[in-house]
Amino acid sequence: MRIRSRPGPTDAQLAAAWQVASLLLGYPDEELLERRPLLRRAVGELPPDAGTPLAAFLDHLDSTPPGELAADYVATFDHRRRCCLYLTYYAYGDTRKRGMALLRFKQAYEAAGLVLDDGELPDHLAVVLEFAATGDLAHGRRLLLEHRAGLELLRLSLTEAGSPWAAVLDAVTATLPPLTGRNEDAVARLIAEGPPEEEVGLTPYGTGSGPVFLPDPVLESRS
Incomplete structure (x- = not known):
């Protein structure tokens, strides 16, 4: 008996899924809550x-009340x-290599003609998904796959x-x-050891000349 595999999502469906996910991973402010009807239509x-x-x-x-969502x-x-x-935090932690990884994200966005707001790092998952959905689907997908282990650890941590x-x-x-198998091994290492650590100033990923200290994901807060 032949089992037919289901067709994968179309490019348009991938872009829609990533766009919706990008918005839902942002801070749950009034603007996001007002978009719920539009998001539901896209999800359908x-x-x-x-x-x-x-x-x-x-x-x-x-x-859920807005105040509870925000907290x-x-x-x-x-x-x-x-x-x-x-995303680069899982692969490189607070090490010098993370600065170069961030530069790759920034260069990908610039090649697609997108300018990132100075207030956000280019490896934020919501930003990567936005780029994949509206900038360059193939390159955005590649960035997500390069950080597949980190994505899985994030998914498992949220589930737990x-x-x-x-x-x-x-x-x-x-x-x-x-x-x-390679990604499964990487996830297992991340679970056991966590991201690398190196208490140093990181090489800038932008155009500045001095060292850049990246935000600690534990201490950073939303206004």
Whole structure:
């Protein structure tokens, strides 16, 4: 008996899923909450693997007071190292190599004609998903795959914490190929050892001449 595999998402569906996930991983302010009807319409056009968890998170936004959403966001992403939204942190921690990794993200955005706001680092997952959805789908997907192990650790950490944002990561990883043996090994190492540490000033990823100290994901807060 022949089993037919389901077709994968189209490029348009990938872009829509990443755009919605990008917005839902941002700070839950009034602007995001006002976009819920539009986001629900977009989610309704997605395959179930991505659409169902995103719809579940939208249900959470509907049923949770704004103040509680904001407090939970800060407690989740600003005070838990393993729930960090900065992808290069998982691969390089606070080491000099992270500065070069950040430069690669910035160069990818510039090549696509996108200028990043100075207030955000280029490896923030919401920024990467926005780039993948609206800038360069193929290059954005490649950046996500290069940091597949970090994405998986983030997803597992959110799931273990019982965080509603785990559903958003479920949707993102549903748009990517399954973990390979190499990535599974990398995830296992991250779980056991955590990101690398090096208490030094990092090489700038921009155009400045002095050392750059990147924000500590545990201490950074949202205004």
